Each structure stands twice: as structure tokens, then as C-alpha cells.
Amino acid sequence: MSKIKVAIIGCGTIANNAHIPAYMNNPDAEIKYFCDIIPEKAEAAVKKYGCGTAVVDYHDILGDPEIEAVSVCTPNKMHSTISIDFLKAGKNVLCEKPAARTLSEALEMQKAKHETGKVLNIGVVNRFNAGVNKLREMIQSGEFGEIYHIYVSFRAHRSIPGLGGAFTDKSIAGGGVLIDWGVHYLDIVMYCMDDPKPLTVSAKAFSKLGVDMKNYVYEGMWSEETKDLNGVYDVDDFVTGFVRTAGPTISLNGAWAQNIGVSETYIDFLGTKAGARLQYGSDFTVYTTACGGLVSLKPKFTPNAHFQNEIDSFVRCIQTGEKLPSHIDKAIITATMMQAMYDSSEQNREIVLG
Ligand SMILES: NC(=O)c1ccc[n+]([C@@H]2O[C@H](COP(=O)([O-])OP(=O)(O)OC[C@H]3O[C@@H](n4cnc5c(N)ncnc54)[C@H](O)[C@@H]3O)[C@@H](O)[C@H]2O)c1
Numbered sequence: 001m002s003k004i005k006v007a008i009i010g011c012g013t014i015a016n017n018a019h020i021p022a023y024m025n026n027p028d029a030e031i032k033y034f035c036d037i038i039p040e041k042a043e044a045a046v047k048k049y050g051c052g053t054a055v056v057d058y059h060d061i062l063g064d065p066e067i068e069a070v071s072v073c074t075p076n077k078m079h080s081t082i083s084i085d086f087l088k089a090g091k092n093v094l095c096e097k098p099a100a101r102t103l104s105e106a107l108e109m110q111k112a113k114h115e116t117g118k119v120l121n122i123g124v125v126n127r128f129n130a131g132v133n134k135l136r137e138m139i140q141s142g143e144f145g146e147i148y149h150i151y152v153s154f155r156a157h158r159s160i161p162g163l164g165g166a167f168t169d170k171s172i173a174g175g176g177v178l179i180d181w182g183v184h185y186l187d188i189v190m191y192c193m194d195d196p197k198p199l200t201v202s203a204k205a206f207s208k209l210g211v212d213m214k215n216y217v218y219e220g221m222w223s224e225e226t227k228d229l230n231g232v233y234d235v236d237d238f239v240t241g242f243v244r245t246a247g248p249t250i251s252l253n254g255a256w257a258q259n260i261g262v263s264e265t266y267i268d269f270l271g272t273k274a275g276a277r278l279q280y281g282s283d284f285t286v287y288t289t290a291c292g293g294l295v296s297l298k299p300k301f302t303p304n305a306h307f308q309n310e311i312d313s314f315v316r317c318i319q320t321g322e323k324l325p326s327h328i329d330k331a332i333i334t335a336t337m338m339q340a341m342y343d344s345s346e347q348n349r350e351i352v353l354g
Contacts, residue, residue, distance in 0.1 A: 006032060062085060155263065200351065
């Protein structure tokens with residue numbers, strides 16, 4: 001079987017840290033194009049990985065019949081347009097998270113997927129994480145009893161990315177900590193619980209600590225190379241919310257920055273027989289009782305390279321036609337919840353979804 005030819009659109013952090021190395025490790029894939037609007041970034045990738053051609057405008061490769069798979073690794077603003085253009089050109093797409101800036105853009109992507117019949121997966125990489133899958137298995141097999149509430153915390157002390165750049169400009173990113181980090185956490189909740197229908201959403205998103213960019217004090221800043229203190233900062237750096245679903249209720253607090261000097265990034269699943277705390281990106285602890293006493297334990301599982309698993313699964317699903325758990329139809333549920341949270345915050349009221 002000939003190798004699947006791939007195009008990488010956007011040669012920044014996530015492309016270099018995850019997508020490109022994973023394709024390079026996959027024996028069934030071959031990168032044909034590195035595309036970035038900054039020519040030096042595309043050229044640097046060609047040089048670094050020793051393959052492919054550098055391209056500045058993705059339109060130039062839409063018509064290449066050899067290309068079967070595309071990774072969209074650009075800022076959120078371009079997710080929808082680029083993904084739809086490639087789907088309509090007959091290509092299979094893996095688009096980074098969040099699906100898009102707004103629910104309506106995500107719905108357009110879903111529509112294009114269904115019209116073209118090509119693959120559209122979103123980079124909800126935790127669905128390919130062995131620890132998350134072990135926890136999901138235990139939840140689904142009833143080991144926790146009824147899970148009635150889930151508490152989500154994605155709070156950092158000072159972790160606003162690239163102030164004034166693509167991450168803090170709402171017109172580019174669609175939002176701040178909720179859409180950037182919250183998307184992963186809500187996605188894990190929905191995946192583990194098998195998508196209970198969201199019913200009502202209440203939330204408040206605050207833009208407080210980063211807005212005075214020149215006086216924002218921090219120890220470290222990811223995406224710092226995109227910092228522009230004359231740029232825009234109009235996104236949430238703290239969010240709090242409450243969701244009723246057809247299953248458990250969900251409460252959440254998220255902070256890119258807060259005046260509390262700890263980072264707490266975990267999800268608590270509260271069940272009638274047992275509970276679990278999943279440390280984001282790591283393992284989980286189960287709390288229960290046995291022999292009249294309190295017990296806590298850490299279930300064993302073999303950790304995996306989840307980005308590699310995500311890319312391998314994408315390549316495989318193009319060959320087999322299998323529907324992956326990261327399919328756009330799943331991502332739409334989280335996009336619906338996040339949109340309702342932003343709407344609730346703006347309108348100062350609860351949003352009823354169904
Ligand atoms: N799955 C994860 O855990 C994870 C982690 C980090 C980032 N991301 C997502 O990946 C995306 C990119 O984030 P990043 O940190 O790599 O950003 P980045 O700024 O490092 O890289 C984005 C690149 O896209 C390029 N670009 C912009 N517009 C383009 C266009 N029209 N055509 C081609 N290239 C274009 C930029 O020049 C830049 O090099 C975001 O959507 C982000 O949310 C996901």
C-alpha cells in the first residue's frame with residue numbers, strides 16, 4: 001500500500017511538538033507539504049525534517065490529487081475556513097482543538113464533513129490517552145455507581161499565553177481560558193460519561209488580570225514569542241460555570257491567571273459507589289470504601305504517547321473508514337456547551353439548551 005501523503009497547515013508549536021513528529025513516526029504516512037503564512041517557518045520545517053515542500057498559501061495545494069490527509073494547526077480563526085476548503089477539495093482533515101471560534105463555525109465544518117463524506121476529526125487528544133480510557137472503562141462498567149456530579153478545575157497561577165497575540169485576541173481565538181483549556185476538560189467529561197445531553201448552562205467569564213498587559217506580572221509565558229503588548233487582550237482569563245445534563249451536573253472553575261499561587265488541573269467524578277480524581281495529563285486516584293474502611297487506590301494502566309496515538313488513528317481511519325471518538329459530531333457537543341457559557345456570561349442569565 002502506498003503511503004498517505006499529508007499536508008501540515010501551520011508550522012508552529014503544536015505542529016512541531018506533536019503532529020509532525022507523529023507523522024514522521026508513522027510508517028503509512030509521508031509529509032508532502034509544510035505550509036505557513038510565515039515562509040521561514042515552512043522552510044525551517046522542510047530543513048528540520050528533511051522532507052516535503054514549503055508553501056505559503058494553502059490554496060496552492062488544495063488541487064494536488066496526491067494529498068489525502070491534512071493537519072490544520074493554525075490559530076482558531078482559520079480552523080473553519082481551512083478545514084472546509086480541504087474537505088471540499090476531497091481531503092481528510094484533522095483540525096486542532098477547539099473545532100472553531102464559535103458554535104456556528106463548528107456547525108459549518110460539520111455540515112461540510114457530512115456533505116463531502118470525508119473525515120473531519122478534532123484534536124481532542126485526551127480521547128487517545130490510555131489513562132483517560134482506563135477511567136472511562138471503569139465508569140462505563142459501573143464501578144463508580146451513579147456519577148451524580150463532576151467538578152472540573154483548570155486553574156493556573158499565571159499562565160496567560162502570548163499576551164496581545166493570537167491567543168488573547170477574541171477575533172482570532174474566539175475566547176480565552178474556557179475555549180483554550182476548558183475545551184479539553186469538558187471533552188474528557190463528555191467522553192467518559194458517553195455524552196449526556198446538556199440541558200442548561202450558567203457561566204461567567206472574566207477578563208481581569210491580563211487586560212492591563214503592561215503591568216501583568218508572570219513567571220513564565222507559553223507562546224511568548226507571539227507576545228505583542230500593543231496587541232489585543234479581550235478574552236477570559238477566569239471562568240466559572242454550572243451545567244445540568246441528562247446525567248450528572250458539572251461545575252467548573254478555570255483560570256489562565258488568578259491571585260492564588262497554585263495550579264490545580266484535575267477532574268473529580270463523584271459517584272455513589274466510588275469517586276475518582278483525574279489529574280490532567282496524568283493518572284487518577286479512586287476513592288471508595290472496603291471492609292468498613294476508607295480506601296484509595298491508583299489503578300494500573302500502561303501510559304501511552306497520546307499524540308502519536310491520535311495521529312496513528314487518523315491515518316488508520318482514512319484507510320479503514322472507521323469513525324473515531326474525535327469525530328466532529330462529538331466535538332459539536334462541547335462547542336455547544338462553551339458557546340452557551342459565553343452567551344450566559346454576556347447575557348447574565350441561564351441558557352436552556354433542551
Ligand atoms: N491539542 C493541544 O493540546 C494543543 C496544544 C497547543 C495548541 N493547540 C491548538 O493548535 C492551534 C495552533 O496553536 P499553536 O500553539 O501551535 O500556535 P502557533 O502560533 O505556535 O502556530 C500557528 C502557526 O499557524 C500559522 N498560520 C496562521 N495562519 C495561517 C494560515 N492561514 N495558513 C498557514 N499557516 C498559518 C502561524 O504563522 C503559526 O506559525 C490552536 O488552535 C491551538 O488551540 C492544541
